[in-house]
Amino acid sequence: MKINLKVWRQANTQSKGDFKDYTVNEVSEDMSFLEMFDVLNEELVRKGEEPVAFDHDCREGICGMCSMYINGRAHGPEQGTTTCQLHMRHFKDGETVVVEPWRAQAFPVLKDLVVDRSAFDRIIQSGGFISVNTGNAVDANSLPVPKHNAELSFDAAACIGCGACVAACKNASAMLFVSAKVSQLALLPQGQPERYNRVQAMVHQMDLEGFGNCTNTGACEAECPKEISISNIARMNRDFMVAKIAE
Amino acid sequence: MSLDSKIPEGPLAEKWTRYKATIPLVNPANKRHIEVIVVGSGLAGASAAASLAEMGYKVKVFCFQDSPRRAHSIAAQGGINAAKNYSNDGDSVFRLFYDTIKGGDYRSREANVHRLAEVSTAIIDQCVAQGVPFAREYGGLLDNRSFGGVQVSRTFYARGQTGQQLLLGAYSALSRQIGKKQVQMYNRHEMLEVVTIDGKARGIIARDLVSGKLERHFGHAVVLASGGYGNVFFLSTNAMGSNATAAWKAYKKGAFFGNPCFTQIHPTCIPVSGDHQSKLTLMSESLRNDGRIWVPKKQNDPRKGVDIPEDERDYYLERRYPAYGNLVPRDIASRAAKERCDAGYGVGASKMAVYLDFSDAIQRLGKDVIAARYGNLFEMYEKITGENPYERPMRIYPAVHYTMGGLWVDYNLMTTVEGLYATGECNFSDHGANRLGASALMQGLADGYFVLPITIGAFLSKDIRTKAIPTDHPAFAEAEQAVQNQINRLMNVKGTETVDHFHKQLGKVMWEYCGMGRNAEGLKKGQGMVREIREAFWKNVRIPGTADSLNPELEKALRVADYLELGELMIADALNRNESCGGHFREEYQDEGGEALRNDDEYTYVAAWEFKGDNQAPELHKEKLIFENVKLVQRSYK
Ligand SMILES: Cc1cc2nc3c(=O)[nH]c(=O)nc-3n(C[C@H](O)[C@H](O)[C@H](O)COP(=O)(O)OP(=O)(O)OC[C@H]3O[C@@H](n4cnc5c(N)ncnc54)[C@H](O)[C@@H]3O)c2cc1C
Ligand code: FES
Numbered sequence: 001m002k003i004n005l006k007v008w009r010q011a012n013t014q015s016k017g018d019f020k021d022y023t024v025n026e027v028s029e030d031m032s033f034l035e036m037f038d039v040l041n042e043e044l045v046r047k048g049e050e051p052v053a054f055d056h057d058c059r060e061g062i063c064g065m066c067s068m069y070i071n072g073r074a075h076g077p078e079q080g081t082t083t084c085q086l087h088m089r090h091f092k093d094g095e096t097v098v099v100e101p102w103r104a105q106a107f108p109v110l111k112d113l114v115v116d117r118s119a120f121d122r123i124i125q126s127g128g129f130i131s132v133n134t135g136n137a138v139d140a141n142s143l144p145v146p147k148h149n150a151e152l153s154f155d156a157a158a159c160i161g162c163g164a165c166v167a168a169c170k171n172a173s174a175m176l177f178v179s180a181k182v183s184q185l186a187l188l189p190q191g192q193p194e195r196y197n198r199v200q201a202m203v204h205q206m207d208l209e210g211f212g213n214c215t216n217t218g219a220c221e222a223e224c225p226k227e228i229s230i231s232n233i234a235r236m237n238r239d240f241m242v243a244k245i246a247e
Numbered sequence: 248m249s250l251d252s253k254i255p256e257g258p259l260a261e262k263w264t265r266y267k268a269t270i271p272l273v274n275p276a277n278k279r280h281i282e283v284i285v286v287g288s289g290l291a292g293a294s295a296a297a298s299l300a301e302m303g304y305k306v307k308v309f310c311f312q313d314s315p316r317r318a319h320s321i322a323a324q325g326g327i328n329a330a331k332n333y334s335n336d337g338d339s340v341f342r343l344f345y346d347t348i349k350g351g352d353y354r355s356r357e358a359n360v361h362r363l364a365e366v367s368t369a370i371i372d373q374c375v376a377q378g379v380p381f382a383r384e385y386g387g388l389l390d391n392r393s394f395g396g397v398q399v400s401r402t403f404y405a406r407g408q409t410g411q412q413l414l415l416g417a418y419s420a421l422s423r424q425i426g427k428k429q430v431q432m433y434n435r436h437e438m439l440e441v442v443t444i445d446g447k448a449r450g451i452i453a454r455d456l457v458s459g460k461l462e463r464h465f466g467h468a469v470v471l472a473s474g475g476y477g478n479v480f481f482l483s484t485n486a487m488g489s490n491a492t493a494a495w496k497a498y499k500k501g502a503f504f505g506n507p508c509f510t511q512i513h514p515t516c517i518p519v520s521g522d523h524q525s526k527l528t529l530m531s532e533s534l535r536n537d538g539r540i541w542v543p544k545k546q547n548d549p550r551k552g553v554d555i556p557e558d559e560r561d562y563y564l565e566r567r568y569p570a571y572g573n574l575v576p577r578d579i580a581s582r583a584a585k586e587r588c589d590a591g592y593g594v595g596a597s598k599m600a601v602y603l604d605f606s607d608a609i610q611r612l613g614k615d616v617i618a619a620r621y622g623n624l625f626e627m628y629e630k631i632t633g634e635n636p637y638e639r640p641m642r643i644y645p646a647v648h649y650t651m652g653g654l655w656v657d658y659n660l661m662t663t664v665e666g667l668y669a670t671g672e673c674n675f676s677d678h679g680a681n682r683l684g685a686s687a688l689m690q691g692l693a694d695g696y697f698v699l700p701i702t703i704g705a706f707l708s709k710d711i712r713t714k715a716i717p718t719d720h721p722a723f724a725e726a727e728q729a730v731q732n733q734i735n736r737l738m739n740v741k742g743t744e745t746v747d748h749f750h751k752q753l754g755k756v757m758w759e760y761c762g763m764g765r766n767a768e769g770l771k772k773g774q775g776m777v778r779e780i781r782e783a784f785w786k787n788v789r790i791p792g793t794a795d796s797l798n799p800e801l802e803k804a805l806r807v808a809d810y811l812e813l814g815e816l817m818i819a820d821a822l823n824r825n826e827s828c829g830g831h832f833r834e835e836y837q838d839e840g841g842e843a844l845r846n847d848d849e850y851t852y853v854a855a856w857e858f859k860g861d862n863q864a865p866e867l868h869k870e871k872l873i874f875e876n877v878k879l880v881q882r883s884y885k
Contacts, residue, residue: 063486064316129378
């Protein structure tokens with residue numbers, strides 16, 4: 001099939017970008033969305049033009065590197081799917097597809113579809129961990145965890161840090177990302193000693209990075225490729241209140 | 248130069264404990280002045296960096312992704328082994344050691360493997376303490392499962408995302424140290440050269456992938472944790488960016504390369520669907536616990552899998568290996584699939600696939616149980632192929648997955664360049680000629696948390712008087728110039744073909760002649776072809792854009808230039824090893840039943856290759872492997 005593309009091109013952070021039109025012929029429905037971009041880029045290189053820069057690595061939906069905003073949706077039309085796992089069988093022959101980078105003040109564009117998400121790393125650095133040095137651990141089975149809590153903790157831990165939640169939110173809020181890490185650790189006995197300091201430190205850093213506020217529209221949950229639940233935000237808010245009161 | 252593996256004296260089970268106690272310590276005041284460079288933030292790199300920083304060293308970490316959390320380790324699905332014996336099924340450190348040596352077809356070092364089995368238990372403790380949400384039973388204790396090639400349940404797992412959860416654990420420990428400014432993190436940086444001064448590794452040259460600028464970084468020691476080189480084959484289950492560059496540059500600076508031809512082809516991957524294919528997706532080996540593998544009994548059978556009656560199906564693994572059936576080790580399962588397809592029994596449009604069928608298991612256990620065990624894998628399969636594996640058998644085919652070969656290291660994990668270390672998949676050390684499932688994660692974390700941070704003291708304790716060397720030292724200038732020259736040369740080819748064009752060609756040759764089955768004639772032919780592709784690449788590659796900006800084509804070209812050299816070394820190594828062992832199957836060396844024939848008299852050694860200059864034959868060094876605690880037998884899974 002044939003796909004018409006409108007792709008955001010931007011030379012670097014400083015420059016102004018705009019859309020450019022391309023047509024990719026001979027798209028097979030077994031191709032992934034990124035493989036369609038590979039075909040486009042091969043053609044551009046052969047023509048002597050600069051290929052479209054985009055982030056990707058695992059192409060298995062787990063590293064969180066790919067990040068395209070497709071037809072107005074983070075990672076495109078399929079529920080629970082990263083861009084790299086989106087296949088062309090979900091598009092129609094002759095369709096026009098608009099592709100943009102994540103748009104958020106905290107995620108500046110580096111080039112074309114590549115953005116800088118290091119703000120997420122800094123939030124984790126501010127407290128998204130359990131302080132345990134190598135060699136200090138007790139036997140793993142001396143810390144039983146109720147299966148239900150372990151499962152909930154896992155659900156939150158499945159976040160891949162791609163930033164789709166921020167891109168999908170009209171306020172560019174990072175609450176789903178932050179609350180997923182806060183919840184994962186708050187649900188485990190190991191996470192208790194630092195529970196309230198952690199949530200405060202992470203929320204503080206989140207604010208410093210320039211992410212917007214959460215107004216409960218739920219777009220983040222709807223667009224999250226790992227379907228992280230918005231109930232994590234409620235859990236984080238509770239912990240944050242408790243921490244405030246204790247102050 | 249002769250190879251000294253530095254294996255400590257004493258009985259096998261006491262070597263590590265005794266040796267650890269003799270390594271000189273570096274006092275905390277001195278650690279503050281010692282800088283260590285770690286290239287790679289996967290399991291091996293992140294765990295080492297965090298641990299070194301906790302001990303008080305100043306650490307710099309490099310990765311090419313936009314965040315250390317995205318290293319390729321994140322993609323591991325199935326699990327991690329440890330000799331905890333929580334299942335009470337007779338497991339022990341010795342049994343894990345023995346299984347690993349046997350699974351590796353007796354081509355790994357006893358002392359290293361035993362140490363790995365010893366520290367395996369502490370890894371699980373450490374990860375749980377970090378908050379890694381492993382699977383649990385209703386009593387709240389940790390759950391285990393069994394994994395290909397062994398008969399005990401010692402694999403810890405976190406749904407189908409074990410690598411992700413372990414890596415996020417290591418990443419959190421690393422992040423804590425970055426927050427404390429004990430680690431300086433360099434994302435989107437690619438190391439392109441090792442800097443040596445007076446024969447010791449003292450730093451690296453890295454390219455900032457956003458600005459394109461070359462940077463010089465000093466370290467008292469350099470640790471490479473840069474992963475495996477499976478992408479030589481173009482199509483593999485590795486991430487797109489996984490590459491050999493760090494290891495290859497180290498090789499050219501004097502680090503020997505161990506057993507480069509030992510590659511693992513994983514039996515259960517989604518088959519190639521067309522020329523556009525950019526990578527292959529693994530379906531976890533755990534599927535073989537319940538899925539049955541078969542092909543039609545009739546050649547070129549045009550019918551759909553579901554339409555073929557039971558008595559016209561050939562469950563060839565169960566037929567050939569009644570004792571292990573579908574659970575034979577990876578190398579055996581892969582070769583058996585290739586054998587059937589080559590003989591004309593393959594299925595699907597390409598006929599290069601076999602069925603992995605869950606209908607029996609669904610009947611026996613119910614769809615819910617199967618969904619609970621493998622739901623996410625089934626979903627992934629359906630996303631990629633558009634077919635529903637609950638209703639029709641999956642199609643699978645082997646794909647390149649892991650490289651057992653890598654930089655040669657001694658017991659301290661130091662390469663033949665003093666002060667240059669290699670950990671994780673980047674080194675050759677623990678898996679011999681074939682790796683058992685769930686053992687790579689174990690090795691990466693063993694190296695990073697519990698081995699390297701201690702053994703590196705043997706080198707650094709002698710170095711406490713060495714001041715940081717300023718990076719205007721001529722050795723840095725020279726190394727940077729070498730990188731700059733290579734980049735200029737690439738940019739100036741100004742040919743007509745894309746980087747991928749050459750990479751795909753190389754991959755085809757490697758897969759055809761140095762893949763699952765190898766023979767002398769084919770290998771020689773492949774060698775010539777790799778040389779031709781390399782020449783064509785340097786004459787005709789086209790890289791648009793500039794070198795001083797974000798330029799993914801240039802990044803790929805730098806990596807492919809190295810693959811084109813490494814591919815030739817892999818072939819040379821495969822030609823040299825006139826035996827079949829583990830993942831290395833030389834067609835000339837098999838018995839009447841088609842099983843691999845080892846040659847223990849002549850090849851019980853590690854082949855360590857020394858670089859002798861461009862376009863010159865590398866020199867082979869042999870590290871004799873001595874087995875004092877296991878008896879070498881022909882592996883039998885019948
Ligand atoms: C799909 C899949 C599933 C797997 N499942 C399992 C499993 O269930 N159990 C198991 O035990 N093993 C499994 N493995 C194998 C295992 O995941 C890997 O062997 C292991 O994670 C490698 O870890 P590592 O730390 O050595 O390297 P990696 O995780 O590959 O990390 C390499 C790091 O080096 C960096 N790097 C590389 N080159 C450079 C450079 N030149 N400059 C700067 N940085 C660089 C990268 O950015 C990255 O941070 C699986 C592998 C695959 C592909
Ligand atoms: S490329 Fe890794 S999640 Fe898409």
